[in-house]
Amino acid sequence: MKDISFRVSMISEDSNSEKIQFTIKDSGIGIDDEFKDKIFNNFTQGNISSMKKYMGTGLGLSISKQFANLMNGEISFESSFGKGSTFIFTCEFKKTNDKKQVMKRKNIESDKLNQHNDRQDKVILYVEDNLISQEVMENIIRSNGYKYISAYNGNEAINILKNNKVDLILMDIQMPELNGFETTQAIRVEELEGKHIPIIAITAYAMREDKEKCIKAKMDDYISKPFEIENLLNIIEFNLRT
Template sequence: MKFTIADTGIGIDERFKSKIFGIFSQGDISVNKKYTGTGLGLSISKQLAMMMNGNISFESTLGEGSTFTFTCSFKKSDYYEKNIEVMNDNKISEDDNINNLWMNKSILCIETNSIDKEVMESIVERKGCKYIHAHNISEALKILNCNYVDLILLDMKLNKLEDFEKIKEMRISRVKGKNIPIIGMSSYTIMENREILMNLGIDHCISKPFNVEEIYNIFEIYL
């Protein structure tokens, strides 16, 4: 992975560019210098980059600023590999889609995090389901006013009492008039709050991080 950090600071004088990664090295060594420091930051940064099988470099213009670039090499975790393997095993070809019982199913995901949103969208669409996204419960209620969905995935980052109250409103579809299964997702321990969540209308609770196979098993149960 390659990271780039740019600033519009004082820049680095040509005389110091060859020494900037040295220990206790600073561009301004005058007594009345404006910027203080030990001169160890870039030296430590270089060592850290090298420990991660990478390197660090920079470009700088005096009076205009500097751009530092460092690279690192990472190994994919077992968690990532297993999820990708499951997702690949569940890829659907065009021919399979014709007979897929989930093809006409719609899943509403209420998620505030953009990265989690993209991950969940990929997981849902790999099963041939229609993915619908809402940033919050209020937006979800508007969607449900004129659209029918078969399942709701709800990220439980709720810190307002009225948010919990609104969950009850989502239980009954305004389109077809029947209860919609709601799956709560949380990065916190939710077992102790399970009874409270169930009373609000949450049908099932899962803890983050979850694996793809677990999500697909839940789809199998509730769809």
Template sequence: MFISNLRRRLNDISISKKLFFAIGFTALLVTIEICVLWSPALTELMLELVLAASLAIGLSIILIAISINKNLRKGLDAIAAGAERIKRGELRSRVEVYSKDEIGILATAFNDMADTLYKNIKDLKLTEKHLIREKERAEQSEKAKQHFLINMSHEIRTPMNAILGFARHLEESLNDKDQQESIKMIIKSGDHLLMTFNDILDFSRIGTGEINFMILPFNLNETIQSIFMLTEPNARFKKVGLTYSIDEDIPKILYGDSVRLTQILLNLTSNAIKFTERGGIVISAAKLKEDLNHVLVEFRIKDTGIGIPSEKIEKIFDVFEQGTNSMSRKFGGTGVGLSIVKQLVTLQGGKISVDSILGKGSEFYFSMPFSKQNLSENEKGIEENSRQNEDNRKDGKGIKVLIVEDNAINQLLVLKLLHKHGYDTTVAENGKIALHKYNRADFDIILMDLQMPEMDGYEATIQIRKIDSYKRFVPIVAMTAHTIKGEYEKCMSIGMNDYISKPFRAAELYEKIQFLVRTEQQI
């Protein structure tokens, strides 16, 4: 009973105190023994008392040593075992606390740490589940947005193809000057609407990083001249001047994305004309730097328009930002054009800035690097041959075309464009009818819409490419209002030969047909 109580009491004492008592008892025992040895006059009774005291002290020392050893071994083994269980993933495992000494305190701290770890991991798992749900929601939202953009692209571009196509077709046949001016205004309005729509699509693509740039040879003079030709009628209509100048030191042929450069310059020039009521606009291009492989070109668009308030200049390239609140009411626009321009310039390694004085005008300027290479002899030959064959591209005599299109208006447009130059045409309202007609007759090329009832253009193309005969090799051109990233790659992956987006220009259509038919005939 005494021993049991002593052990319990010892468990409640810290190891440091136990060691202090053990050292004290040992010193006391040694002192008693020294006294016995140096005191020969001790009586027998005193000797017995000293012996009893020595035994008690020695027993206490032994009990303290056993307690320290047991608590250390048992406590550390328990903590080690608990740590091993935690390591195996048994996060709810806890260590039994055997004493209130340092080992007990350590075991209690281990359990507290395990509780905290379990709670943190539980919270992390809940957070992870929440993040997964949010990610799934974001992905669903992105898919819904992409689906919406695809449908919007199709629903807007399909009628726009017919509107602009018929307007351009009608323009060629009109002789009356007033009627020609009216049809030109219809075309310009359609082009402006299409540019606004393209801005919205580009804004979405840039926001998701889904925009690529092409590195192809182009003539800078021709690019700027095309900007002038597109915008000059509007400037003339507003009775403001429009001129351009190009540094003669800039190489004739540059390598870069001429389509994106055109988009940037067209946006800035159109803006300058929009906000200029008197005076004029000047477009200029000058060489800043040049080395063996690259040339840095600076473009400037200067106007004498209404200008931008100083407090708005830093924000003018922000999304949905315009010079003043009244601008959107007076001049229109989505407010995303300049934001897209800045991002297109920046993504191509350039930098854009603006200087402006309210009431006197603005000057937007940006620099952009281009690669420069000399045309090889082969490229020169191709270029020369292309010029010589320009007049022959529209000649469709003897070429049989299968037009797969469900929209009646677009059917009529393509038929008119092709009949005008002697193409032999057949129409199919969907992919299923197209397969039936193609199996019964030979065609030199197929113009394939993608979104159709019964069977779409993708499935029809796949079925044609599976035909076990020469007929599977017919050139197929996707004619689609879809312009979302990846659409071209998807068309190419299922076996289509080319891609033309609506609204298209007649010259582009003729050129693709002639190139693919002639290539197939040479094979």
């Protein structure tokens, strides 16, 4: 079982802002030296074979780097292959004493709380064989008020659907055992007489014909990696409403 620890600390502060440091450490497989200089690229795979046990970091770390840059921070890591990784990122938060800004922030927080309450009964299943991507997606999904379940491959996803209520599926394409297309076809056969579950393809493929292939495979929507979180959430909201 992989152990994960999370620590938050303030590293600097002045009258206008404060800088916060986040440290995440895990005891996973770690990162091979030959991939360390590419780890924050938009899409990197450590092993491109279809039967690989672990994927690269095509989704999570690119998004994390964007987050850090947008918040005047930075991200770094230490890792030993086979021994785990430690990721450190900083973010700068502005202070404000303006009453209008404080009220505006409170109203925004209230709206978000109401939105989260509306979403809390919605369950999203993420089918992806990259463990880091699963962790990043879990943070995105849970922080926006949804319930979250993950599956490592297509067979695991099908078993989960037999025993759990799921409202929407985020489906990777390249996976061992059953790929995203095969998994979608199996799900559609099982639900012929039941509730239709929206399936959104999440893939590194970005060609027009790839999107058409996803729709032809009876997927409901499509988003390519790396994606903007707001765009992902909009697609989820749209498909949950239809």
